Amino acid sequence: MKIALTLVLGESKDGLGDFLRFHRDAGVDVVVVGGASAAEALEPYLRAGFVRLVERGVSQSELACVAANELGAEWVIPGALEEVWWPRGESLKDVLAVIPPRYGVVQGLLRTFVGATEQSEAGSSVFASRTVRTSLLGPDGSDGASPTEL
Numbered sequence: 001m002k003i004a005l006t007l008v009l010g011e012s013k014d015g016l017g018d019f020l021r022f023h024r025d026a027g028v029d030v031v032v033v034g035g036a037s038a039a040e041a042l043e044p045y046l047r048a049g050f051v052r053l054v055e056r057g058v059s060q061s062e063l064a065c066v067a068a069n070e071l072g073a074e075w076v077i078p079g080a081l082e083e084v085w086w087p088r089g090e091s092l093k094d095v096l097a098v099i100p101p102r103y104g105v106v107q108g109l110l111r112t113f114v115g116a117t118e119q120s121e122a123g124s125s126v127f128a129s130r131t132v133r134t135s136l137l138g139p140d141g142s143d144g145a146s147p148t149e150l
Helices: 016-025 039-048 060-070 092-097
Strands: 003-009 030-035 051-053 075-079
Touching (some): 003 016, 003 060, 003 092, 016 039
Parallel strands (some): 003 030
């Protein structure tokens, strides 16, 4: 099974390396990237064959066509730097392997990162600093304490 992730890059490339490493480790075989020029930031991934840069396509649909038709991907996942595809199993391949062939589309739970407005803490990546942190108690049930203080 071959899994491709499509990614349309804008001007901001904050967390791109972390994003690519996470999805590689989660079971993605190739990331098809279009949009703004990012060849220097993508160079190590291009050399390794993990990223395919498409200069002519800038939409998710065009990138998905490249992934399926040129790269032979059986699963194409639309991506964005603000999102991660976190498998609810060992890997995305394990999760998708049990989907019967008659299903052409599946839906997943979306977890979106919030914008990084403050500087990240020393030693943490920009990618990690944008993760959503929540408390089951909520702001009112926690006496105004942040989730990290509970």
